[in-house]
Amino acid sequence: MNRLLSFLRPLALAGAALAVALPAAAQAIRVKEIAAVQGVRSNQLTGYGLVVGLDGTGDQTTQMPYTAQSMNNYLQQMGLSLPPGASMQLKNVAAVMVTAQLPAFAQPGQAIDVTVSSIGNAKSLRGGTLITTPLRGADGEIYALAQGNLLVGGAGASAGGSKVQINHLSAGRVPGGAQVERAVPTPFALGETIDLGLNSSDFQTASRVTDAINRAMGAGVASALDGRVVRLRAPANPSERVAFLARVEEVRLDAAVPTARVIINSRTGSIVMNQAVTLGACAVSHGNLSVSISSTPVISQPNPLSVGGQTVVSEKANIQISQDKGSLIQLDTAPQLGDVVRALNTLGATPQDLLAILQAIKASGALNAELEVI
Structure with a gap:
């Protein structure tokens, strides 16, 4: 028994060392998560109501x-006409724009959701009926008809000059309110072929999708046309294409490492970076400049025995400019995303300051990523 344990112990140690040495398995994704069939898409519909x-x-x-004019035209279609010169003073009607998404393969009779938005000065659409x-497409043809009661996710009340409002009252939805x-x-x-369009243009991803x-x-079913399109040799029988594409969408492959990219939102100060971002060795000096302005009222009163003197109030402004001493901080090479985050946190800068710092690091060549400002 002891001999068997002494024989198995080196094998166990070798297996543990091999498990540590091997890299982690790449994340497996399905084709349907990174590609879609070209030409199969939704269409935007709009209408005035x-x-x-x-x-x-x-x-x-x-x-x-135009609200009264639209209502007058609608009443004329219903066989009602107003006397000449009569004007309608409407308070319970609002002009709206109706939008919807027509899904791919939608058939007549199918119900779709619609969004209703006010285009006038209506205070609220709550409790209204469309x-x-x-609803027309980009070609001007009618593809759906919308009608129904609105659901507005808000509430409000006003009285005596006070007003309270929760959420938005000028837009709502009608679930299943349009019929195709x-x-x-x-x-x-x-x-004879079906083209798959990748969500992002990448030659490595197109090659991996084709191979998978x-x-x-079977060999020869897929061929990559470029970094965005993969062409499939589809079955001749149209009824077999659904099962064919169902199998293609479930094919799994290893996800390619994305292009290193840093996304900067200049309005909110948000910074997002993916796992491929790396940082070279560099040194950063960061200092703050602050300007403070204080105002002190100065009151000048006339002498007790003066005639016609008046008290004069003036202000004395004090402006000071101070600049903190900038410290030179060395950032070591960061080969992983976690190292990059820790290196940037050592700067102690605000998100707005990091925007300028990242741009400067990119200009120096130490940031191995693309900067995209949105």
């Missing part, structure tokens, strides 16, 4: 004449 039934929170028709509104009237043709069943599909589906 009216919301009725508001509790006195609609458009002011004296300032928004009347029949045609026309289908959009797609090239899914046309031609050919291993799973």
